[in-house]
Amino acid sequence: DTEVTQTPKHLVMGMTNKKSLKCEQHMGHRAMYWYKQKAKKPPELMFVYSYEKLSINESVPSRFSPECPNSSLLNLHLHALQPEDSALYLCASSQAGVETQYFGPGTRLLVL
Amino acid sequence: QKEVEQNSGPLSVPEGAIASLNCTYSDRGSQSFFWYRQYSGKSPELIMFIYSNGDKEDGRFTAQLNKASQYVSLLIRDSQPSDSATYLCAFRGGQNFVFGPGTRLSVLP
Numbered sequence: 001d002t003e004v005t006q007t008p009k010h011l012v013m014g015m016t017n018k019k020s021l022k023c024e025q026h027m028g029h030r031a032m033y034w035y036k037q038k039a040k041k042p043p044e045l046m047f048v049y050s051y052e053k054l055s056i057n058e059s060v061p062s063r064f065s066p067e068c069p070n071s072s073l074l075n076l077h078l079h080a081l082q083p084e085d086s087a088l089y090l091c092a093s094s095q096a097g098v099e100t101q102y103f104g105p106g107t108r109l110l111v112l
Numbered sequence: 113q114k115e116v117e118q119n120s121g122p123l124s125v126p127e128g129a130i131a132s133l134n135c136t137y138s139d140r141g142s143q144s145f146f147w148y149r150q151y152s153g154k155s156p157e158l159i160m161f162i163y164s165n166g167d168k169e170d171g172r173f174t175a176q177l178n179k180a181s182q183y184v185s186l187l188i189r190d191s192q193p194s195d196s197a198t199y200l201c202a203f204r205g206g207q208n209f210v211f212g213p214g215t216r217l218s219v220l221p
Contacts, residue, residue: 033209041213042200042211042212042213042214043156043200043211044211045208045209045210056208088155090155090156099144099146099161099204099209100146100158100161101146101158101209102158103148103155103156103157103158104155105154105155106154106155
């Protein structure tokens with residue numbers, strides 16, 4: 001089973017709202033990733049967690065706050081977002097030491 | 113700067129033909145390379161990965177890697193309309209996972 005799940009599928013939020021995106025995998029993977037993808041562009045890496053510790057933060061604005069409560073869960077907390085943050089947010093996971101990443105279905109975010 | 117380049121397309125091929133997708137990369141230290149397929153509005157789906165120079169075949173798909181030329185390709189034999197999608201090349205550069213811009217493939221019935 002190579003399933004990564006993400007909730008919600010769609011999210012509309014105002015610029016003053018606080019919301020969270022959730023990602024879950026039960027494949028025993030120890031690395032988890034958040035990507036942002038704009039239309040007709042490739043995914044852009046935002047954060048990497050390895051063994052539940054943040055190992056990469058690609059200079060992402062502080063209005064995005066990742067959290068890894070345990071090895072199966074990854075959250076992305078959103079606060080005071082801008083309309084340009086509207087995008088597809090993708091979660092992925094991989095075995096530690098194995099680079100192949102498996103993606104979840106994504107959350108389509110619209111910031112008004 | 114770790115970069116991946118792909119022809120953005122669209123690449124149009126008739127049904128049943130071979131589609132050839134190409135990718136070049138700049139990081140000579142890269143060891144692992146991936147091809148993902150992405151349908152419009154969906155998330156990327158892994159097609160193949162390749163680590164060693166040469167060819168790797170999986171069904172209708174063949175990945176080819178030439179590290180000396182910093183070149184990786186994907187061949188799709190007997191192309192089907194359902195293969196119409198954007199194909200993303202990616203490589204591992206250190207801890208980063210770098211995607212190319214993608215090539216849009218259109219298979220015409």
